[in-house]
Amino acid sequence: MEIDFTHHQSAHCENGVVSNLMKHNGFSVSEPMVFGIGSGLLFCYIPLLKVNHAPVITYRALPGHIFKKFAKRTGVKMKREKFSNPKEAKARLDENLEKNNPVGLQVGVYNLVYFPDEYRFHFNAHNMVVYGKEGNRYLISDPVMENVTSLSDKELEKVRFAKGAFAPKGHMYYPIAFPEKLELEKAIVKGIKDTCKAMLAPVSFVGVRGIHKIAGLIRKWPKQKGIKTANHYLGQVVRMQEEIGTGGGGFRYIYAAFLQEAGKLLVNEKLIELSKEMTEIGDLWRDFALEASRIYKNRSAQTDSYNKVADQLDRIADLEKVFFKKLKKAI
């Protein structure tokens, strides 16, 4: 059985699933729009936590938040279910597919067989849509993939019940009610305000301050941790920023795309101008990644080069501070 579902590739899985499910239900909402309304953009250093034995930085909101905020701000009602029993989780999924209802699933990446081996880490906040079943194979629309794919029932159960941080526990979700007319204007304003607040938060590890914080840490790493570990850490920063799902530049380009679209919709010239500015800031993030990669590629870096990339981050933080203050005023 196959539901008539159109797969659109997206940069990021969470936006992509929401955007694809909305489109399936007759509401044309782009990926950047979901990301912007859901206040996806962020910078946060997560102290104490280590992933792959290196510090964790996130360039986006916590898993599930984009989705939750988007639904709330647009008035879409979502049904979310978690399960302790895999059999029950499977039965509920099958039930929905029989009712012609494609659903979103949260899954772990480590056992996702269609991903390249190198990308299979214990990351549990990946999202996909299941849109049908043929025999014992589920039809999968994974938004980061170019094309649709499929998983056996065993393979799907494994990723739905992956363990560790953010364990999905079979998490399944789908929209159940929509507003008569989707009014994006107010939702956009709310989304932007929320993002500005987070990026300018008076917390040392969040937003603009968080970027300065990481810059400070990078300066210390080579002396404190040794070159090998410093490079490993720096590599992880770049991976978080540029790995599949960010659309490039730590989500800054997707956000710029959102501002452009929002500017047109609200007929707000300032947002369109700010979109250009965000693109330029995104380019600076790319420059930082390039410069950082030169350090960990050669492995013979001097303290000076760490200071240089830290300077780049400090500059980005200064620019983003000005940027989000302007953005706050623009709406």
Next chain:
Amino acid sequence: MKKKEVPQDKSNLESANFRELCYAVDENGEYITENSSGWEPKTVALNNAIEEINERIEDAKKRVIAGETSPIEYYMELHKMDVGILASYVGFWQWKVKRHFKPSVFKKLSDKKLSKYAEVFEISINELQNISK
């Protein structure tokens, strides 16, 4: 990033035959999406991370052979896990998993406990007890 600047470097994505989606601006300054086959700075970062994991696996293996740790630690590294992740998969406390790293404790583990590890690592108990040298 301009459309023509979207990098098309060689990367590990090739093995799964897909390209990721990037956002960029076209000649008119309009945002569009463009597929990218990869970007060297992040491919290097990923390869370094993989290399780091391989070093950890090799190191764990040496320590198992030298009798300093149990094969559980080796298989944990092989599956890119840390103690926290492994503990949640087998359903033991972290301190218990760490205790099972001790060769003397590992030798006395019941089949029931061993089978939990074996199941997570998708191997037999025999394979868990005797890692290939």
